Amino acid sequence: MPSSAPRPALALLPAALATALLAMVTPVAAQSVPQPAGPDATTLDAVQVTAQRRVENIQDVPVSITAVGGEKLDVLGSGGGDVRFLSGRVPSLNIESSYGRAFPRFYIRGLGNTDFDLNASQPVSLVYDEVVQESPLLKGFPVFDLERVEVLRGPQGTLFGRNTPAGVVKFESAKPSQDAGGYVQAAAGSDGMFNFEGAYGGPLTERWSARASALYQRRDDSVDNAFDGPNDGFEGYDESAARVQFLYEGDAFEGLFNLHKRHMNGTARLFRANIIAPGTNDLVPGFDRDVVSTDGVNFSDLETWGGSARLRWDLGRVTLYSITGYESAESLNRGDIDGGYGAAFLGEGNYGPGFIPFAAESADGLPDHRQITQEFRLESNEWGRFDWQAGLFWFDEDITIHSFNYDSLAPGNPQTGLAVQDQRNKAWAAFASGDFEVSERFTLRGGLRYTKDEKEFSASVLQAVPFGTPVSGPYLVDTDVDDVSWDLSGVYALNDEVNVYARVAKGFRAPSIQGRLAFGGVSTADSEEAISWEAGVKADLWDRRARLGLNVFRYDVDDQQIIAVGGGANTATLLNADKTRGQGFELDLEAYLTDHLLVTLGSSYNDTEIEDAGLAVPGCGGGCTVTDPETSPGSGLYLIDGNRLPQAPEWVHALTLRYGVPMGDNGEFFVFTDWAYRSEVNFFLYESIEFTGKSMVEGGLRVGYNWNQGDHELALFGRNITDTTRVVGAIDFNNLTGFLNEPRTWGVEYTVRF
Template sequence: MPTPEPCNAALPLSRLLTAVVALALASPVLAQSPQDDPAQPPSATTLDAVEVTAQRRVENIQDVPVSITAVSGEKLDVFGSGGGDIRFLSGRVPSLNIESSYGRAFPRFYIRGLGNTDFDLNASQPVSLVYDEVVQESPLLKGFPVFDLERVEVLRGPQGTLFGRNTPAGVVKFESAKPSQEANGYAQVSVGNDGMFNFEGAYGAPLTDRWSARASALYQRREDWVDNAFDGPNDGFEGYDESAARVQFLYEGDGFEGLFNLHKRHMNGTARLFRANIIAPGSNNLVPGFDRDVVTNDGVNFSDLETWGGSARLRWDLDRVTLHSITGYESAESLNRGDIDGGYGAAFLPDSGPGFIPFPSESADGLPDHRQITQEFRVESNEWGRFDWQAGLFWFDEDITIDSFNYDTLAGGVRNGWAQQTQRNKAWAVFASGDFDLTERFKLRGGVRYTDDEKDFSARIIEGAFGAPPAGPFPVRTDASDVSWDLSGVFAMNDDVNFYGRVAKGFRAPSIQARLLFQAVPQPSVADSEEALSFEAGVKADLWDRRARIGFNVFRYDVDDQQIIAVGGARNEAILLNADKTRGQGFELDLEAYLTDSLLVTFGSSYNDTEIDDPDLAVAPCGGGCTVLDPASPDPDRPGTVLIDGNPLPQAPEWVHTLTARYGVPVGEGEFFVYTDWAYRSAVNFFLYESVEFRSKSLLEGGLRVGYNWNYGDYEVALFGRNITDTTRVVGAIDFNNLTGFLNEPRTYGVEFTARF
């Protein structure tokens, strides 16, 4: 495999700037109607304005000086067909990748290549997930099912002013459909292959002239579709049974509004299914004769997760200003156990496989105790003319306990290792943001936020693995503060075209981790704060009498002391590190257009070029079987490690493309439609080091939906398929034992009926 080119050789920033200038110059021309004859009436098929709350106010997406994509309505329905979890958004938005080594329980988000491959339940991520204005800090909270939503907003680049710490890469923001004084709801049922059954529904109505309520629910089930050829504890894998519900109450008074939310999730099924020796040595191909429908595992596999929470969003209209109070509570409990070696037996036994199994590995991670409390007070001005502002206070308190277990598979799965981590995390912040109309066409925005973050952590080995003695406790305390900020400007060339520029600084608070069971010398690892500085420039335009909409931007970011995790290696350790610098640059494009009155097309594309810049940073490579491309470290204190300077960030695809097309024609009293969507991401490295085997192939997945709706769209029946080409790709790996990997979701198909009322 050739050595990757340096970051600045792939796509110079000057070329990106040239591209955006060229597009900007073309925009005024493109914005003109193709029908200049006033005698011809304009087409009735136009795009509705997209309202977002990216800046904590309701605004037209075209006026927001942030690279942002909003996903709502039919797109969410289509992407979620087949019972997909939140990972279905991966690749469906420019610069967004989502993956998991836990299956449905623990999604890891990456924006512009920035993310965290850490599999510890205490892991922090540089992409924050905000659900109904409440931050979901624990990785296990971030997988709450997608149902009954108004929209999903993906904000790219640092969002440290209004959303705080742990947002240097961006924010994924979910807004649930709210109660109203208008009664409405829907019910959706689908059945499909592998015993798939999905139900989703909601109903909202007024209770009095002041109170309204909305209840929504989801149930998803799929039977095991992977057979276990080994006579072990599990006969099959990849099935699941998941339910979630949300109830909301809205009070609308004179000058006061209160929105109250309770939600709960329960999921049980298969943990991530690891498959031993599925990668052909010396390549990143699947081994000849690979069959994704069969494995031979001798360990126990299951995933149980339960979360619940509530929030109160209060708003007082005080004439000149509005006061907001957002109170949130979240709790999670989980246990996830899997056969990590991905096979059966061991090489020192008479029988083992598939391939070389040097020793068995079976482990579990659990979250027996977790709670998170958040409180925000925010004041915003009410149309003060040329100047508007908002300011607030934020408080965060999280308390967690994490159990890590090891099991002796060859002795019937008895436990032979137990380590525990506890952490109390308290943070508070004060922030202010404002925008000022310098002229009728030029608006300046800016903000600043001060954050203080404290963590009190302790870890101990209660039962040492393989007869090792107990150890600990190992206490760690961190206390960090930081100032994040942003400054942007928006210039309206005309009513349809806006240019913007933005510079922003974000940070991630220190992280602590202690995967103690397999460390030669048990010791927690700590990563200091990271800081990201991002520059962005772009154009947003409505074209062709609002039959089309475009957003395009270029960006460059630098991260100081980026937190990274060295996972795997011969001992399957997980060690937190800080890279001296990492850099990224690229562009993002969002396009939506009615090509005809019957054909709506959307297209998204992004290029992300990332690079680690730290000549002395070294990590342990794979434990065996892989072809490492990085040079060995000359440091005598770190034998067996390799230098990763110049490598791209892991799970950071250079290219992401997404395309949807919907064609509908009237038939009888309804509409026949065809909807297809395609998502492409280029190859990614699974780890910080580079190797031939642990670099994925590119991935292209497509979906198809064919259906008929009637009674003005109130009823719909459709046939659907996801991953219709049945593409099989390795999307992640375990590198300490053998060439073990895990796969993307298989092809699913079925029929769905929807009724709206």
């Protein structure tokens, strides 16, 4: 039973972890210099990040950060995985989707948003090449030809600002340069998989250079439809993306211009009716992930494109930056929501698998969308002990959403409902940040950001939904808010190898509006504010053969925006929880245990809790066992005070091992394996036995040979090599319907670099 009293772990965790942290730091700081590893020993290169909008060594930044790049990023993405392959591979990061490849939902430290609406706002901001990607459909742009990915945990509301109370996931593309070069990578494997990506860049003139990158991925259907429906198979896709960049480098001016485009068509998320055994969270006996029986139409079409101009003027004492971004998306996703065929009222033998009370088939489309962003930023150039940056930011988004209903029981699956949402969102911000060297060892940093956010929203029902909302509208909602975000941190160098830091930060997310008129009408969630405290240590160990990052954190969110999805009434309603609390720790470790064995370990603990004694949400309508108290017998509403946040695993562990054996003068045989574990998760705000996702372990393996100093590589790879099958999300208004993690894939890959 939930309780408003804090759990023992929640109450004792900060003191226990702080004690462990101090115990670890003290001997590291006091010890003498480690014994030399020898002149030929393998050491770790410094990791440069732009978490504070400047290029800095990751060890000097007072923020919990994980950077992923190079071979590790390539290995995790082999097999044609979309951005969800990062889920669980970084401490405190979870990524899931009820749309498949089209609409990833990000969670950091348990904070995220399970909302499936195309207008959903997320507390994790995704920034691609310095341009924020606000629409959920923009966040899934393929991962290819990147310098690195940075995951910044905790509020980043001063320098990034746009919906960052949980953190930022930051992608940096490989840039053009005057050095000509590139790569080509091709792979083939199971289920007709074929992946290609490549890039080439070099000088155009003494001032201009360019780089072009491209990706193509495809996979055949791997799931058969046992029902004679509109689709014979599922889970296949065909995706392409391209990016071209031009860089001008003048004496006091630099301009980087970027154009990019993505096209994807394939299967929408495949929902599977009655796959969870009642009274448990096990799959039903005899479950076969390669077969379904559905009567609905299923497809996913998505096209996005955009461009940016990143300009820099060196004005002597200061540098002026201008970042202009444009993004646009168009999509249509259609799926069989009930996950089966027929309906119970048609009589025995005319529905399945399991009990299908009624048919549900729907689609969401984004026919019109555009986003414009503009930032101007001034940055000081080595002003001695004090450096600063300040700027202005403008955001303008216009979006139209079409939501359709269909009749799966009628010939041709005709359309039976249409609702339309329109929203115009304008926001601007002014910000300033600075750092001051109090002494040679101690640096203070702080910043402020003022944000004003306005939304104009309209929703209408143009075609009545059977048993739902009649033709009506428009329903109008306007919001207008402002807020101040801030952060304050300090870094102290215990010695040349070890830094300790502390940080407190406030984040903000503007109101959200939800217009699912066929599922409960229009609802609005007020602004949310988060305050986070964090302390940690970052160290280079064993003569740079190892690198450590360890921190403890605690956050409080006031009026967190949450959504009650599904339930017996099949609603989608935005709510504000009075308070949400979370705390835990994060560990990043990278080390050469020998000259040929590299190990990385990421680990995190996140303990989250909703604190709102009167907050109740609808329970499931499909036979699940809700363990929360009901507001009154038969109400169907359940109190969620004391529950953990949905899709927020307590534990995440990620391990990689790479062992290489030199062969000949310029060759190497290597084995690379990676393993990710996440503990169980709640799928919904209420807690139930069936809709609790089991803990999950997934592993990958890559065995290969590279030669000519790494310019050529041939490798065999496998993803999810143990063929783990887990329910990772669910639909709860109809029956025990769920969707699964990615299946095992394997293949062979060849890479040439030039």
